[in-house]
Amino acid sequence: MNWLGPEELDAVLLSLRVSFWATVCSLPVGLAVAFLLARGRFPGRQLLNSLVHLPLILPPVVTGYLLLMTFGRNGPVGRFLEDAFGFVFAFRWTGAVLAASVMAFPLMVRAMRLSIEAVDPKLEEAAATLGASRVWIFLTVTLPLIAPGIVAGTILAFAKAMGEFGATITFVANIPGATQTLPSAVYAFLQVPGGEAQATRLVVIAIVISLAALLTSELLARRVQQRISGT
Amino acid sequence: MNWLGPEELDAVLLSLRVSFWATVCSLPVGLAVAFLLARGRFPGRQLLNSLVHLPLILPPVVTGYLLLMTFGRNGPVGRFLEDAFGFVFAFRWTGAVLAASVMAFPLMVRAMRLSIEAVDPKLEEAAATLGASRVWIFLTVTLPLIAPGIVAGTILAFAKAMGEFGATITFVANIPGATQTLPSAVYAFLQVPGGEAQATRLVVIAIVISLAALLTSELLARRVQQRISGT
Amino acid sequence: PRLSGAETVTVFAAASTKTALDQIATEWQQETGHVVRISYGGSATLARQVLAGAPANLFLSASTDWMDAAEAGGALVGGSRFNLLGNRLVIVAHGHHAKIDPMDLPDLLQDRRLAMGLVNAVPAGQYGKQALQALGLWHKVAPQVAQTDNVRAALALVASGEAPYGVVYLTDARISETVSVVAVFDDALHAPIVYPLAVVNYPDTALAMMFASYLRSADVLSRFRDLGFSAPGAAK
Amino acid sequence: MSLSVTLTHQFPGQAIDVHFETAGGLTALFGQSGAGKTTVVNAVAGLLQPNSGKVMVNGATLLDTNTGRNVPVHRRRIGYVFQEARLFPHLTVRQNLHYGRWMTGARDVDDAEIINLLGLGHLLRRRPGTLSGGERQRVALGRALLSAPKLLLMDEPLAALDESRKAEILPFIERLRDQTRVPILYVSHSISEVAQLATTVVALQNGRVTCAGPASEVMSDPKVVPALGMREAGAILSGHVVKHHDDGLSEIAISAGSLLVPQTIGAVGDPIRLRIAAGDVMLGRERPVGLSALNILPVTVETLHRNSSSESIVKLRAGTDAILAQISNRSAARLQVAPGQALYAIVKSASIARRNSETAIN
């Protein structure tokens, strides 16, 4: 890709990495939360629900600030993580992963939750009569049946992570090679007169990558659907 | 609300208006697109699908610019609309509605589509044997059955519209009383020394409004679910 | 208070001028009965909007480049452009901190971060880069620079202690309690920091002209100075 | 009043190739699990697009893959009772029942009778989610009946119902069959249902028609019976009511004389169909005396068909009617049953009652 400068290539690769890990890491958490929200009847359920939706409601910059206050070096969680595990988010690509995950979380959880709510509990009952414990029921019945929701949640999260900008740059800034994601680079180009051409190039790359992921997910979903509905 | 300045009150009311109309206007379109994507088998389906996801993939600023280029006074669609109907999006609150709709569209469509895909076609067949045409089947069987998805899509869209900032400020600017939404106002406060307190106040208002909407939607969804599953 | 015959002037202004401009606009409104609406945003966004036919009567940019772009696009009323304000670039540190010599910055930083606006895109970042280059420090600190999409975000990184030092405008640094100004860059180290103002080629320029000349009046300029801005081109 | 179905369809691993024509009435589709019954019904309904085929109802072509004609499902005016109930979960029972009326604008159907017949009165406000299996099936039945169909498709409509409920519903279906011009395609595994209801029987096996014809012929053909997979052959006789006696018996005239059966509905003179299962007929060389059985008919042996290693089916002529008797081979030998021989057929009145239109089945 000789028409991409090294910094731009870095940004593309970083965005891919961030989006991938944001998606992968939020998957199990998202699934658990979706399950709790769909099935759980516990006090604080609506609180959790609200919390999950917060990144959607807040302007991204605000989310970024809140992340900074919480997960930054001097934030309560950030300090704990650093002291206990030596794990740092600030100015690291891991922070970008966190920001992208948080921003994509409501989308992922909603998709999964819708699917979980559509699962016929009678099938889970049938599994229980056949000796499956709750965990096994989840793994062997619920999980396969909500595959469409998982695929949808995953692709939404990935796409959102690819496009996330406001919270990321506020939380982990823009350090070329470390935290400069594709959207940050695009933003930078758009801030200088005449930078549109370069911005466009990067945007096209982002679109191509995301759409490839999207089409793959569609194929996957269709295959899952076919398996369930017959043949 | 004497602790809210008139400008801030304007912003709150405008955001409410924008989110309301963004949600209401994108509902039928979102439903139609979700239906096409879930059931349609036409060439260009994947193109439509990609288009719907675009606002998620693109950094919001880019989406805002694209809207400005397309629906602005000098943009092709914008000029046509103004010439033909005297209808202007750019720098009007209607433009904020458009921006919020576009940004919320992928979330809404995905939620509805998941629900549509979960509808048992056997019930629709049964309706057909009883004399229901496609439209009637949709209205009397499909639509009620996808109510959970519609509720989810609606609340996602509303929350997203309440939080949307990047595309809106880029497309319609930040004119108090005309296009200054809550997130834009928050942004403006955050840009100046000492504005944090006011920003926080506005953020809290945004959260309260959105969570009220969220809780209402949950109640609604639960009632719908109960109706379907029995009693 | 909207009087009969009151008109509205819409100003597109760089977000960093909000505190000052809001106060001054309010005063003018009270004096004249006319209404000022100010849309704050990034200079790039504002310029593009002005070029796209936004209903702006006045454009106050934080960057000469974008004012140039607007001018080149024919969006401005010829001859109305005027360098309204200037600013100073400073180094801030987290918490109460003794003054430093900018030349010590690399040593003080060690492997920690220096917060700045985007050095190729945000004006404060661009000026900061020029200054550090002029001091011969840029190649040393460049790998440590954490860039943000606006100066306030850079300041926030310092305020939260995430980055020990940052390069911001004096206007931003002044009233923050969690940061202290530890050095002020010499004006000579970077291109002059100016906020050009121009009347936009939008119907009814008369009121815009009127407000523009109000802003340029000596009284108002001194008010701006009280609020931290310096005179434009105070540098050579 | 007619129904004509031709269709071929290839499922992965299962070919369906079916043709039959009936003069209307109730056509029973009979066959083992997986034989293709539901497939045929779906094709008639328009829910399955067969590879090729033609479906005509009362002269109207619903589907013809040659001409490309294909009436959309919702214009076919069918009432389809699905094998699974397929109720609308978001509608109440009442709304489910009225759905077809609502869609077709047919206001003239009297729902009270059907709601009553199906015992749905106390369920009308409920939603299907918590109905019992049989309740669900009754609602499905009601929903199809109330849509004022021009063609009724019923796929095991009574499978989940108890005997007494069935006994109430069967005569209603009989009346539908006899009093309306609505052809009925009826899938059932129950011989007694088929025997009571069917005008025509179409037997399917492995996606093909193995035998088709008027019910009275098919079900009394001893050679066909094993092929049908029926464990119970039997004859269907037509007669008319002669008298209702005081002791609860009715006298029915048939060609060979008269039969006494438990009180039936129907006024004197009304025609009636009776079924006598082969297993319920005893043969005697002499007219027995002092026996509880009330019906003793002189008959002539037509054929003797050895059905299994232990049993035979004897086809007897009684007047102009045929009667079947299933007897052990040992009895056949002992009575020296041979074509042309004159015997007495002995049938309990209750055995007839059990299979006639009033009290039905088991």
Added chain:
Amino acid sequence: MSLSVTLTHQFPGQAIDVHFETAGGLTALFGQSGAGKTTVVNAVAGLLQPNSGKVMVNGATLLDTNTGRNVPVHRRRIGYVFQEARLFPHLTVRQNLHYGRWMTGARDVDDAEIINLLGLGHLLRRRPGTLSGGERQRVALGRALLSAPKLLLMDEPLAALDESRKAEILPFIERLRDQTRVPILYVSHSISEVAQLATTVVALQNGRVTCAGPASEVMSDPKVVPALGMREAGAILSGHVVKHHDDGLSEIAISAGSLLVPQTIGAVGDPIRLRIAAGDVMLGRERPVGLSALNILPVTVETLHRNSSSESIVKLRAGTDAILAQISNRSAARLQVAPGQALYAIVKSASIARRNSETAIN
């Protein structure tokens, strides 16, 4: 081997209040649609939490709302054949069948026999989505049987199956009943199924037990029969195989003598249960001659129960067994039937055959 169920539960508009105890074997739950059969089964399975109740199986308490004991569903080791199949749509037929084995680690179940019995061999790679109704039910049956259950719950497991398939499966269930210690709770609307299978019959009506007891007693109690809603009373006799004759008949010794029935499985000396429906028994004052019926037993009238305006049920003593005969009131009058009277009961061998364990039902 025992099963004891006590439960009360209040649905909106329908109270369930049931108690019964059985000594194991197969307990048939019998009753009209909506009577509460599935509710009882669900409570035993643990899928319904009754307002109060106690469920014990083979001495183990599965549920006791007094002590708060409630064994989780998946630890109850039940095999539940649901009224609707409830197959896992994402698994193949084979995976569905093996699901229980997989979950409980029970490897010792021989799947070949059951797959064969249920005719599922050619379906193993298919997914449930496109199975026919009967195929689905067979898979559901197989899935429950293959989970090596300690308690079998079967809710109309054969309702969607054809007669010949049923005839193959019923003897299998009989063997389960007789050869394993697995209690079976069996819901069915088919009297013949119940008659053939049930050790104990529990009749439900409107959420209450109207009658419960050993099958042979309940089904031969003429006073109970109408309450059961059964159209066909009958006696169940125990005997043993004496001889298999060359002409395809088997001789069965019962207390009153011997009966000839079509060839049965079972070696000489094996015990066997026979059912003789009241409708299949004729009475004669004298021993008839020249009749095709092979079984003529001397009997004594015990009671005469007027069943309806036209029919009576006569309870007869044959040796130590009871036999029921359903005759018309006219015949009863003509034969002057009265308690103590000596008569002959005449039964065709085929009538017995139809209800014994080999050829079953209709």
